[in-house]
Amino acid sequence: MTSQPRGGGDARRQYQLVADRIRALIETEGIADGARLPAERDLALQLGVSRPSLREALIALEIDGRVEIRGGSGVYLCAATERGNAATPALGESPAELMQARVVLESAVITLAAARVTKAGLRRIEDALEAMREDHAHDRKPVEADRRFHVSIAEMCGNSVLVGMVGTLFDGRHSAISSRMSGRAESTHTWQTxxxxxxxxxxxxxxxxxxxxxAAMCSHLLASHGRWIGEPSEAGARRAVAV
Structure with missing residues (x-):
């Protein structure tokens, strides 16, 4: 499939396309409201898509109210609403694509930062990590301190454009689809990791x-995405070697 440019804002994201195909499958096979959809592995094979792409599509359908994802049980079809069979709306950039972009950008940024290390810069990064520990100790999600950690690394490059890009990509986690995925995956254990x-x-x-x-940055970001989509962190680390 040839990807379309997104400059005009009209191109549909991969998870939207896959979600639309799931809607069509539901109609074609006459799956009744309340029924369980095929198992994820079978559905991915049937549609010819990767399981991460399928997961993003299912999350998009859940946000749109078309399916309900029940952990450990499966995905169930909700009663059709007025817009239930319409095209899947855009809910932000694909979490997988955002993470790929972060891997490319932040691996390059930290390479430059490591050549320009300063005591003041290290102190800002240490302070951000300490703030993460403090938030975690008080049962608060350390998202803002996490953002400060990554942005502080970019600041050591002395390039405001890179700082802005790192911050913007990090903030992609607040989109509807990324927030739903991270919310399902994040726990005390994942933040400790x-x-x-x-x-x-x-x-x-x-x-x-x-x-x-x-290497440490690449491994971290791939492992983070692996946790979001339910893959073992070891798998993310193995993929990091190949990037």
Missing amino acids: AMAEHEAILQALEARNPQAAA
Whole structure:
């Protein structure tokens, strides 16, 4: 399938296209309201799409009120609403594509940052990590401190454009589809794991090792996405080697 440019705002995202195909399948096969959809693996094979793409599409359908995702049970068709069979609306950029963009950008950014390390810059990154620990200790989601951690790394590059790009991509997590995916996946354990990954990033920066810093950042971001879509973090780490 040839991708279309998004400059005009009319091009549909991959999860919308897959969600529309699921809607068509529901109509074609006459799946009744309240019935369970085929298992994720079977549905992905039937549609010829990857399971991560399918998960994004199912989340989009859930937000649109067409299906209900029941953890450990499956995906069930909700009663059709007035707009239930309409085209799936845009709910933000694809979480997978956002994370791919972050991997490319932040791996390059941290490579440059590692060559321009300053004591003041390291202190800002350390403070952000400490704020994450403090939030976590008080049962608060450390999202803002997490953002500050990544932006502080970009600030060491001395390039305001890169700082803005890192912040903008991070803020993509607040879109409807990304928020729903992260909300399902985040827990005390996942934040503990993320903070350990942040610690590895900081250590690589302290060592002024660009290669280690880029590898740690890439591994962290891929593992984060793996947690969002329900893949083991080890799988994300293995993929990081190939990026």
